[in-house]
Amino acid sequence: xxxxxxxxxxxxxxxxxxxxxxxxxxxxxxxxxxxxxxxxxxxxxxxxxxxxxxxxxxxxxxxxxxxxxxxxxxxxxxxxxxxxxxxxxxxxxxxxxxxxxxxxxxxxxxxxxxxxxxxxxxxxxxxxxxxxxxxxxxxxxxxxxxxxxxxxxxxxxxxxxxxxxxxxxxxxxxxxxxxxxxxxxxxxxxxxxxxxxxxxxxxxxxxxxxx
Numbered sequence: 001x002x003x004x005x006x007x008x009x010x011x012x013x014x015x016x017x018x019x020x021x022x023x024x025x026x027x028x029x030x031x032x033x034x035x036x037x038x039x040x041x042x043x044x045x046x047x048x049x050x051x052x053x054x055x056x057x058x059x060x061x062x063x064x065x066x067x068x069x070x071x072x073x074x075x076x077x078x079x080x081x082x083x084x085x086x087x088x089x090x091x092x093x094x095x096x097x098x099x100x101x102x103x104x105x106x107x108x109x110x111x112x113x114x115x116x117x118x119x120x121x122x123x124x125x126x127x128x129x130x131x132x133x134x135x136x137x138x139x140x141x142x143x144x145x146x147x148x149x150x151x152x153x154x155x156x157x158x159x160x161x162x163x164x165x166x167x168x169x170x171x172x173x174x175x176x177x178x179x180x181x182x183x184x185x186x187x188x189x190x191x192x193x194x195x196x197x198x199x200x201x202x203x204x205x206x207x208x209x210x211x
Contacts, residue, residue: 002026002205003038007055009045009080018191018198024205032064040074040207043081049104050092052080062097069099074182074207082178082185083154091154100180102158107171110155114171122153129166129176136165136179138203148193156187
């Protein structure tokens with residue numbers, strides 16, 4: 001059973017529709033105790049990293065997520081969920097979950113010339129992703145350079161570059177799929193990325209525990 005972590009962020013309904021289409025059972029809850037028996041978790045959402053962390057702490061999901069990951073259950077962070085698995089975010093100077101070493105920075109912090117060149121932020125729309133650093137189980141059956149749908153202004157900056165399994169090009173090299181053990185993340189929205197995104201979601205839902 002998939003547990004959808006609801007921390008009062010947007011875009012969760014789109015993920016529910018994708019899971020319904022794939023006929024994958026799930027529970028969506030704002031209460032950690034209602035998800036304790038799930039065997040994997042999805043962590044979707046639009047919005048602000050600092051707000052997301054405040055909501056997680058308020059509900060107790062911050063502790064819950066760390067415990068479930070430590071127990072070997074797979075976690076998939078999507079968009080904001082892909083960012084707050086790291087240690088720190090420049091957005092709101094937020095201390096995040098620390099499941100993966102690294103931080104989150106604005107595009108213009110990483111490459112100020114993007115602003116001078118009038119490259120628009122947020123990075124919004126379809127962009128292709130290129131694979132690197134070996135296989136990743138959630139990308140099984142996906143063609144290299146497939147298009148997926150992005151909406152974000154902040155960028156994943158992992159300490160260990162080997163956790164990046166796919167990236168996009170948008171003014172800079174943008175880490176787009178992350179894997180560290182049983183922790184996975186998509187900076188883009190798989191639930192809005194057509195057949196490719198549905199396959200990524202399906203792959204995640206078929207993973208064994210302790211990946």
